[in-house]
Amino acid sequence: xxxxxxVGAKTTEFGELWEKSLRDIVVEAGVGAIxxxxxxxxxxxxxxxxxxxxxxxxxxxxxxxxxxxxSGLAKGLNVPSTRVEAxxxxxxxxxxxxIQAVASGYSNVAIAAGAExxxxxxxxxxxxxxxxxxxxxxxxxxxxxxxxxxxxxxxxHMAQYGTTSEQLAAVxxxxxxxxxxxxxxxxxxxxxxxxxxxSIMVSDPLHILDCSPVSDGAAAVIVVPADExxxxxxxxxxxxxxxxxxxxxxxxxxxxITTLDASVAAGKRAYEMAGLTPKDIxxxxxxxxxxxxxxxxxxxxxxxxxxxxxPASLAGETALNAKISVNPSGGLKSxxxxxxxxxxxxxxxxxxxxxxxxxxxxxxxxxxxxTHNVGGSGATAVVHIFSNER
Amino acid sequence: MTVPRFWxxxxxxxxxxxSHCKTCGNYYYPIRNLCPxxxxxxxxxQYKFKGTGKIVTCTVTHTxxxxxxxxxxxxxxxxxxxxxxxxxxxxxxxxxKVAIGKRVHxxxxxxxxxxxxxxxxxxxKFELDKE
Ligand SMILES: CC(C)(COP(=O)(O)OP(=O)(O)OC[C@H]1O[C@@H](n2cnc3c(N)ncnc32)[C@H](O)[C@@H]1OP(=O)(O)O)[C@@H](O)C(=O)NCCC(=O)NCCS
Ligand SMILES: [Zn+2]
Numbered sequence: 001x002x003x004x005x006x007v008g009a010k011t012t013e014f015g016e017l018w019e020k021s022l023r024d025i026v027v028e029a030g031v032g033a034i035x036x037x038x039x040x041x042x043x044x045x046x047x048x049x050x051x052x053x054x055x056x057x058x059x060x061x062x063x064x065x066x067x068x069x070x071s072g073l074a075k076g077l078n079v080p081s082t083r084v085e086a087x088x089x090x091x092x093x094x095x096x097x098x099i100q101a102v103a104s105g106y107s108n109v110a111i112a113a114g115a116e117x118x119x120x121x122x123x124x125x126x127x128x129x130x131x132x133x134x135x136x137x138x139x140x141x142x143x144x145x146x147x148x149x150x151x152x153x154x155x156x157h158m159a160q161y162g163t164t165s166e167q168l169a170a171v172x173x174x175x176x177x178x179x180x181x182x183x184x185x186x187x188x189x190x191x192x193x194x195x196x197x198x199s200i201m202v203s204d205p206l207h208i209l210d211c212s213p214v215s216d217g218a219a220a221v222i223v224v225p226a227d228e229x230x231x232x233x234x235x236x237x238x239x240x241x242x243x244x245x246x247x248x249x250x251x252x253x254x255x256x257i258t259t260l261d262a263s264v265a266a267g268k269r270a271y272e273m274a275g276l277t278p279k280d281i282x283x284x285x286x287x288x289x290x291x292x293x294x295x296x297x298x299x300x301x302x303x304x305x306x307x308x309x310x311p312a313s314l315a316g317e318t319a320l321n322a323k324i325s326v327n328p329s330g331g332l333k334s335x336x337x338x339x340x341x342x343x344x345x346x347x348x349x350x351x352x353x354x355x356x357x358x359x360x361x362x363x364x365x366x367x368x369x370x371t372h373n374v375g376g377s378g379a380t381a382v383v384h385i386f387s388n389e390r
Numbered sequence: 391m392t393v394p395r396f397w398x399x400x401x402x403x404x405x406x407x408x409s410h411c412k413t414c415g416n417y418y419y420p421i422r423n424l425c426p427x428x429x430x431x432x433x434x435x436q437y438k439f440k441g442t443g444k445i446v447t448c449t450v451t452h453t454x455x456x457x458x459x460x461x462x463x464x465x466x467x468x469x470x471x472x473x474x475x476x477x478x479x480x481x482x483x484x485x486x487k488v489a490i491g492k493r494v495h496x497x498x499x500x501x502x503x504x505x506x507x508x509x510x511x512x513x514x515k516f517e518l519d520k521e
Contacts, residue, residue, distance in 0.1 A: 128455040137399060138420060139478045141391065141501060142515070143451065143458040148466050151449035159447075159490050203466075204450040252468045252476040257447060 001103045003390070005229035005236040008037025008222035009351040011344075014336030015186040017216040022058055022117040023070040025218035029341075030071050030113055033220035037232050039109065041073055044222075046107035047081035050094030050114035051340035054083075056129035058117050067113065087133035088289060090114060091219065091343025092244075092373030092382030098223040099242045108225065114344035115218035126214050130339070133376040135250040147211055147290065149251050149377045151203035154292035157258045158205065161307030163295065165205055169196035170314040171291040172209050172333050178320055179330020181360035184345075186215055186336030210291040215336030219344035221351065226390060235355045240276070240368070241385040243269035251377045260378035263300035267372070270383040271302070276368060278302035281385070283325035283353055283363040285346035287374040288332050294318075297372055298326055301383070325363045328353060343373035343382060354388040391502070396511055401436075403513035406496055408475055410437035417473040441496030441514075443471040450485040457502055469494055469516055480515045493519040 010032025012025045020028075026049065034041060049067050054060045061083075068074040068081035084094040091114025098112035118126055131140040134149055157163045173193055179185035196209040222232075229236030245265035248254055255261055271277060278301065286301070288294035295309035303324050304312045312318060318326035329335050329349040332342060350369040352358045363369075367389060373382045399420060401407045408419035412433040416425065419439060425432025448467035451458075458464070465481040465488040481488045482497060494516040501513040 124454075124456040124459070127453070128457070131455065135478075136391075137395075141513070142466065142478050142480050143454060143461065143464060144466055144478050145451060145454050147453065148449050148451045151451075152447040152466070152468055155449055155490065156447035200452070201450075202453045204452075206449075208453075250478065252446075252478050257468065 002105060003226035004099050004102045004223055004239045005226045006221045006239070006347065006351055007224050007229055007232040007236050008033040008039070009348040010036055011184050011219040011348045012217050013184050014215050014217035014338060016119045018119065020216065022054065022060070022115055023066065025117070025216060026067050026113055026115045027070050029115070029218040029220040030111060033111065033222050037222040039222065039232060041071065042077065043109045044073060044079055044111050046098065046101050046110040047073065047079055048094040048097045048110065048112045049081065049083045050090035050092070050343055051083055052085060052087050052090050052116060053129045053132065056125070056132065058120055086380040087375035088287070088337070088339045089343055089373045089375030089380045089382050090340040091345065092371065092384070093343065093380070095221065095344055095347050095384065096242050096244055096382055099239055102223050102225055110223045111220055112223060112344055113218060113220040114341040116338035116340040117216050118214045118338060119216050123214070139250050145203065147203040147206050150290040150292055151206045152251065153258055153296065153377070154205050154290070157292060157295065160258060161310065163310035165197055166193055167310030167314045168205070168210055168291040168295070169193040171288060171294045172196050174313065174319050175288060175327050175331040175333040178328050178361050179334025182330045182335055185330045185334050186213055187334050206290055206292070212289045212332035212337035215338040217336060217338035217341045217345070219341050219348050221344060221347050235388065237351045237354050238387050238390050239384065240387050241270035241273035241383070243273060243383045245269065245381050247379050249376065249379045254378070258296065259306065260296055260300050260374065260381060262378050262381035263297060263372065263374065266381040266383040267301040270370070270385050274385045276385065281324065281368050281370050282366045283328050284370040284372060285327055285329060285349050286331070286372045287342070288327060289337060289374070291333070293374065294326065294331065301370070301372060320361060321364050328358065328361045328363050343371070346371035346373060347384065347386070350386045354386055391511065393509060404498070406439040406441050406514050408437055408439060409434045417471070417475040419471065419475040419477050439471050439473055439475070443469045443494060445488065445490055445492050445494060446470050446476065447490060448481065448488050450488070467516070481518065482515050483518045487518060495519055
């Protein structure tokens with residue numbers, strides 16, 4: 001297995017991009033990543049596109065080919081292109097596929113993109129499309145929405161560990177604080193705990209401001225063998241670990257409803273692969289699709305003991321340059337959550353942080369960064385560890 | 391949901407039929423052909439649940455898709471059946487009364503319909519036991 005590095009990275013603006021189509025945004029991200037790497041399209045020999053639900057959101061499948069076509073890599077160059085799907089973890093999985101392709105020697109320059117165009121259909125359609133990430137036959141049919149499923153995790157976490165609505169709200173407030181300094185963020189506004197608690201209830205105890213929004217956006221990275229990385233850039237970012245794990249599709253079948261065992265397993269595998277422990281990690285981009293999801297994530301990945309994620313969040317231990325910087329990008333909450341794009345956007349943030357290019361949201365002295373991307377309510381988890389040192 | 395897709399699972403939906411593995415003793419809802427615990431060593435038989443259990447966790451949903459809009463706010467819960475299997479279900483009582491730990495039993499209710507003139511789907515939801 002070859003070691004692997006990222007040499008180019010780009011995220012489009014996230015938000016309601018009514019004037020842009022899915023193809024527009026993927027091409028924008030892809031071209032941006034290629035330019036950042038200083039390569040040309042001809043160098044690319046493998047493409048992966050993470051996308052959750054082109055079929056539901058824009059009635060378009062076969063996105064691998066579509067995107068190769070609109071990137072100018074189909075006709076003539078005939079570059080192989082694969083669409084990867086694991087609900088909201090599609091992006092993280094696309095990155096992992098690209099890493100595996102390069103590590104194995106099947107590819108020398110792979111592009112991993114992630115993209116979602118969610119705002120072309122109405123809110124009801126989006127809620128229904130997202131519900132497909134859970135078990136349609138045995139959760140969805142009873143009216144279980146995605147916020148509803150995470151609300152049930154939150155309710156039990158509160159009952160078991162005394163987690164409070166204020167602690168949940170503190171996650172959103174902190175992520176908005178970071179997102180204000182992220183040019184691509186959908187919501188660059190300051191939030192207060194009061195505002196979160198007063199916002200409308202979506203699914204008790206989750207208010208609208210506990211939820212990640214509905215977004216459009218795309219991101220892309222260029223993956224090459226570590227041995228060749230300096231050919232492209234002076235600041236390659238090395239992949240120290242790429243790990244993935246599965247769990248039951250339905251929340252009700254989990255070993256423990258308030259622990260995402262897939263996150264725990266993927267985290268453990270990643271730490272082992274990198275030879276690191278949670279103490280070594282300087283920042284982590286976690287999958288905060290809902291505020292409770294960030295609290296579970298920082299516990300499941302070993303940064304805080306189970307049940308201590310809420311108090312730690314309220315005490316500011318997860319703020320930028322505090323005990324551990326959690327979601328320096330602003331997370332899904334403030335940056336936006338175009339589902340298929342998120343996993344790749346997290347990697348782009350890791351690249352910017354580790355290159356020291358993150359401006360006002362820079363994590364001081366960042367050497368190891370982690371990304372954590374979840375599909376559904378925890379049926380898939382993908383964890384990566386990055387470093388600016390080989 | 392299309393008619394054949396619904397019909398196929400009718401047994402489980404109408405009568406709360408799942409599986410019991412004679413090797414490990416675990417119960418599953420809905421029917422599974424392979425025991426996730428024992429895999430090929432498992433020995434599955436169909437089992438009709440008693441339909442009693444308790445609420446493990448719950449929520450009241452206010453924002454949903456068109457299909458369920460007529461019902462809001464509605465209570466949703468994960469119920470642990472007395473045999474040990476868990477499932478996700480609506481609780482048909484007033485949402486304020488629904489809470490973790492409360493005892494529930496199954497009831498036969500409408501689950502949804504294909505528009506105004508399409509077919510109506512029935513299945514199992516749960517109701518709080520009288521205190
Ligand atoms: C929470 C949710 C249902 C709200 O959708 P909605 O009820 O249709 O809300 P609207 O789009 O009508 O938004 C109302 C207002 O709140 C704002 N808003 C919506 N969601 C927001 C959010 N998450 N954070 C901050 N503001 C938000 C909108 O910009 C809008 O503001 P405006 O009135 O100034 O334009 C929707 O955002 C959602 O489903 N989020 C979860 C997404 C999800 O499940 N992702 C997958 C998870 S793995
Ligand atoms: Zn068994």
